[in-house]
Amino acid sequence: MGFIDAHVHVWTPDVSHYPLAAGYQVENIKPRSFTPDELFKHSKPAGVERINLIQMSFYGFDNRYMLDMIALFPDVFVGTAVIDVHAEAPERRMADLAKKGVRAFRIHPRLSKQPPQKWLEPAGYAALFAAGAKHNQAMSCLIDPDGLPELDRMCRKFPETPVIIDHLCRIGATGTIVEKDVETLCALAKHPRVLVKVGAFYALGKKQPPYADLGPLIRQVVQAFGAKRCMWESDCPFQVVEHKYADSLELASKRLDFLTAEDKDWLLRRTAAEFFFKK
Numbered sequence: 001m002g003f004i005d006a007h008v009h010v011w012t013p014d015v016s017h018y019p020l021a022a023g024y025q026v027e028n029i030k031p032r033s034f035t036p037d038e039l040f041k042h043s044k045p046a047g048v049e050r051i052n053l054i055q056m057s058f059y060g061f062d063n064r065y066m067l068d069m070i071a072l073f074p075d076v077f078v079g080t081a082v083i084d085v086h087a088e089a090p091e092r093r094m095a096d097l098a099k100k101g102v103r104a105f106r107i108h109p110r111l112s113k114q115p116p117q118k119w120l121e122p123a124g125y126a127a128l129f130a131a132g133a134k135h136n137q138a139m140s141c142l143i144d145p146d147g148l149p150e151l152d153r154m155c156r157k158f159p160e161t162p163v164i165i166d167h168l169c170r171i172g173a174t175g176t177i178v179e180k181d182v183e184t185l186c187a188l189a190k191h192p193r194v195l196v197k198v199g200a201f202y203a204l205g206k207k208q209p210p211y212a213d214l215g216p217l218i219r220q221v222v223q224a225f226g227a228k229r230c231m232w233e234s235d236c237p238f239q240v241v242e243h244k245y246a247d248s249l250e251l252a253s254k255r256l257d258f259l260t261a262e263d264k265d266w267l268l269r270r271t272a273a274e275f276f277f278k279k
Helices: 034-043 063-070 092-098 123-135 145-157 166-170 179-190 212-225 247-255 260-278
Strands: 003-008 048-054 077-081 102-107 138-141 161-167 194-199 232-233
Touching: 003 034, 003 077, 003 194, 003 232, 003 260, 034 102, 048 063, 048 161, 048 260, 063 077, 092 102, 092 123, 102 123, 102 145, 102 260, 123 145, 145 161, 145 166, 145 179, 161 166, 166 179, 166 194, 166 212, 179 194, 179 212, 194 212, 194 260, 212 232, 212 247, 232 247, 232 260, 247 260
Parallel strands: 003 048, 048 077, 077 102, 102 138, 138 161, 161 194, 194 232
Antiparallel strands: none
């Protein structure tokens, strides 16, 4: 099998059938459209055959477009949904969504309506983490380094729950890679079920291809977690707004000389295959 992209957003300009959530305006959506067909123009020539879709924020808790695309391309897509943690018994939706190809749930401080230091305190998160362990569905965390201590607390409380940290925990998003932040992220490797997505390179460090400045950060993360717990992501369409899809893939596949051939196989395919696509 070809490569797997662990993190892609898709959306449609058809807001009559798939309306935007309150607070979002059509004119603020850029690019205006990024459907699967538009995605495939980037991913297929690169050898990417399977993809984990991430529910886009401007659809709120309405996961229908993502679910419809999974149903339309069941051999290509699985998904990461967003549900309201403040709703009554949010964990009830998880098993039902699993039947529709949902393997993870995106969580972050803005959804919890709490500061990063206590972003997982709302009671709904305990229910989600417990159900995640039961159904082998991951908590996919969009956080900065200041959210890691609270995540560590929940990982200790729910050690069997799969957890995915998106975008290398956004270390370097300010333009500077802070070593203390790297150490804090790597410390979570002590939790065996924590995985890390290695990508969104366009938004980290110098934010310019070939992204060579991110090599030391990626090396530390891969050494801490092991390649079997790391997975490459493009974060399309944002990767291809000003840069190329190949820019991201080539860093992971060709430019990190500390990775063995087996490491690259895990990073680019097998880790995501084992978690997202294993039947």
